[in-house]
Amino acid sequence: MALFILLISAVLTAGSSVSYDSGPFTIHYDATQAPTLRITATVDGRPDTVVWYTSTSNRTFVTAARVEQTVQQNGGTFIFTTSVQEVCSEMTITRNGTRTSTNAYNQVYFGGILCKEVEFEMLFQAQDLYNPTTPTTHLLFNLSLTNSSSFSFNQLRLTYGCEIDEQIYGFGAQYSKFNTKGERLPLFLSEQGVGRGLEPLTFVLDEVSPGAGGKWYTTYTRVPHYITSHSRSLSLDSLEYAVFDMSRDDVIVIEVQSLVLAGRIITGASPLEIITSYTAYSGRMSPLPQWVGEGAILGLQGGTESVLETLDLVKKEWGNMSDVVGVWLQDWTGQRVFGENGGRDLPRVGLWWNWEVDESHYQNWTGLISELASRGIKVLTYINPLLSNVSQRETPYRHNYYREALEEGFAVRNGDGTVWTGYSDSLLVDLSNPSAYQWMKNMIVNNMLATGVCGWMCDFGETVPATGKTSQWGRSPRLPLSLPRDMGPT
Ligand SMILES: *[C@@H]1O[C@H](CO)[C@@H](O)[C@H](O)[C@H]1NC(C)=O
Ligand SMILES: *[C@@H]1O[C@H](CO)[C@@H](O)[C@H](O)[C@H]1NC(C)=O
Ligand SMILES: *[C@@H]1O[C@H](CO)[C@@H](O)[C@H](O)[C@H]1NC(C)=O
Ligand SMILES: *[C@@H]1O[C@H](CO)[C@@H](O)[C@H](O)[C@H]1NC(C)=O
Ligand SMILES: *[C@@H]1O[C@H](CO)[C@@H](O)[C@H](O)[C@H]1NC(C)=O
Ligand SMILES: *[C@@H]1O[C@H](CO)[C@@H](O)[C@H](O)[C@H]1NC(C)=O
Numbered sequence: 131m132a133l134f135i136l137l138i139s140a141v142l143t144a145g146s147s148v149s150y151d152s153g154p155f156t157i158h159y160d161a162t163q164a165p166t167l168r169i170t171a172t173v174d175g176r177p178d179t180v181v182w183y184t185s186t187s188n189r190t191f192v193t194a195a196r197v198e199q200t201v202q203q204n205g206g207t208f209i210f211t212t213s214v215q216e217v218c219s220e221m222t223i224t225r226n227g228t229r230t231s232t233n234a235y236n237q238v239y240f241g242g243i244l245c246k247e248v249e250f251e252m253l254f255q256a257q258d259l260y261n262p263t264t265p266t267t268h269l270l271f272n273l274s275l276t277n278s279s280s281f282s283f284n285q286l287r288l289t290y291g292c293e294i295d296e297q298i299y300g301f302g303a304q305y306s307k308f309n310t311k312g313e314r315l316p317l318f319l320s321e322q323g324v325g326r327g328l329e330p331l332t333f334v335l336d337e338v339s340p341g342a343g344g345k346w347y348t349t350y351t352r353v354p355h356y357i358t359s360h361s362r363s364l365s366l367d368s369l370e371y372a373v374f375d376m377s378r379d380d381v382i383v384i385e386v387q388s389l390v391l392a393g394r395i396i397t398g399a400s401p402l403e404i405i406t407s408y409t410a411y412s413g414r415m416s417p418l419p420q421w422v423g424e425g426a427i428l429g430l431q432g433g434t435e436s437v438l439e440t441l442d443l444v445k446k447e448w449g450n451m452s453d454v455v456g457v458w459l460q461d462w463t464g465q466r467v468f469g470e471n472g473g474r475d476l477p478r479v480g481l482w483w484n485w486e487v488d489e490s491h492y493q494n495w496t497g498l499i500s501e502l503a504s505r506g507i508k509v510l511t512y513i514n515p516l517l518s519n520v521s522q523r524e525t526p527y528r529h530n531y532y533r534e535a536l537e538e539g540f541a542v543r544n545g546d547g548t549v550w551t552g553y554s555d556s557l558l559v560d561l562s563n564p565s566a567y568q569w570m571k572n573m574i575v576n577n578m579l580a581t582g583v584c585g586w587m588c589d590f591g592e593t594v595p596a597t598g599k600t601s602q603w604g605r606s607p608r609l610p611l612s613l614p615r616d617m618g619p620t
């Protein structure tokens with residue numbers, strides 16, 4: 131009996147392993163016991179380095195689920211409530227192979243069935259990224275449900291292996307935890323929160339404005355990309371609400387609120403090599419100009435008179451202004467008092483989001499900039515993708531960008547097609563629309579750079595409504611940071 135079983139399993143082994151190449155990657159499929167995938171590449175001169183693998187301790191790596199998810203939005207704060215209705219993880223792989231194309235690397239596919247009723251396909255394909263300094267190749271993966279019975283499901287999960295001692299770093303701006311191994315980390319672009327668990331601050335803020343206190347993981351900069359202490363790296367291309375569940379020792383589970391879960395496996399010998407490869411895809415920040423590091427940039431506000439008076443005061447106190455290289459004047463578009471007439475806004479002084487100078491607040495704006503330039507001081511301003519209904523303002527304005535955006539159809543909309551005005555009654559410019567992007571870029575060129583402004587704070591992006599185009603959700607509608615680079619050094 132024992133001999134017989136041994137014989138059978140030997141036969142199975144021979145017929146149940148297969149390897150496919152896609153560019154510099156090799157995908158090994160082994161169906162001897164549990165179906166497993168193992169991906170190798172040459173890293174740091176070492177061939178056959180394992181860069182990704184599914185766990186043999188888990189018989190399944192693809193899971194479909196049906197969850198009920200509600201989201202409560204309050205400005206840039208989102209509270210998600212998720213309740214799992216059905217989980218389907220009984221996975222069978224029924225087909226595997228490659229599709230070739232003349233101008234691209236092999237596409238390797240694994241098709242199968244979950245719970246005997248849902249078809250899925252997992253694709254792998256290498257892709258070259260051309261970057262002036264660093265050509266690199268990523269292995270793209272794309273898991274999707276492929277037949278219509280799939281649509282009672284709305285979440286896909288990918289379960290794969292990690293080492294027990296593998297530390298995991300990344301995910302954009304994470305303020306509370308550096309190594310996220312052991313955590314369940316939801317990724318969604320939002321306000322980061324005030325306090326983030328620091329009591330009693332967070333409690334008080336949550337009472338005034340639900341969710342405003344934040345959680346350890348809430349972040350302005352959601353980047354679903356990590357690098358591990360074993361120099362492994364993976365990044366999601368999917369933009370929907372995602373959770374990286376790293377709470378188990380030996381597996382990572384990615385959950386995406388979508389029927390497509392797509393991303394890329396990135397290789398490199400060191401964190402530096404990996405981030406260099408990743409930024410060939412994501413974009414790479416240019417070095418800051420030298421003057422930024424040569425002295426203080428003072429955050430001042432209050433209008434032309436007030437700025438000049440404060441600088442005189444600073445000079446009297448410090449005696450030597452050559453240490454001041456810039457002033458940041460965030461209120462260049464005029465100050466706005468929020469919450470005056472009750473309403474939903476917290477009482478505060480903010481800005482009119484109409485991205486031109488308010489000449490009644492900053493008289494002789496270009497004169498102020500050249501006066502400061504003669505003292506060796508550069509001027510920086512502020513911009514975000516929100517627009518206030520400026521016709522409610524008492525002081526004069528030249529453009530009513532709010533009205534122009536409505537006329538041009540540049541505003542982000544709710545799921546029902548109405549214009550979203552959920553943040554202090556302002557609208558949000560849809561920067562995924564190329565015409566809207568160009569229109570805002572012109573504001574920067576004409577109203578900021580042409581007047582001598584040298585830099586700006588590029589704020590906000592947290593308020594994209596969670597009811598509209600889901601393709602906008604995870605993407606920051608901030609004006610891309612490449613904008614200054616597009617326009618040359620300033
Ligand atoms: C992979 O596909 C080939 C046919 O393309 C098939 O012969 C082989 O049995 C499959 N392997 C497994 C493990 O299913
Ligand atoms: C496989 O992983 C799932 C979570 O994705 C877990 O619930 C299940 O217990 C695991 N099965 C085994 C055999 O480890
Ligand atoms: C993944 O595959 C699906 C189904 O083929 C396709 O619709 C989708 O565009 C792909 N996504 C990516 C990011 O490649
Ligand atoms: C989906 O595919 C599975 C497996 O092939 C099949 O049993 C099922 O009937 C299909 N459902 C639909 C709606 O086509
Ligand atoms: C002012 O500071 C600069 C740079 O620190 C220094 O070179 C210069 O001598 C100082 N001038 C006076 C009057 O202290
Ligand atoms: C504007 O400011 C400049 C520089 O300080 C000054 O020379 C000019 O007279 C000012 N113009 C007006 C109209 O105040």
Ligand SMILES: *[C@@H]1O[C@H](CO)[C@@H](O)[C@H](O)[C@H]1NC(C)=O
Nearest residue numbers: 519520521522523533536555
């Ligand atoms: C903008 O504000 C004006 C003045 O209060 C008001 O009449 C107008 O309806 C507002 N426009 C929109 C689109 O809300």
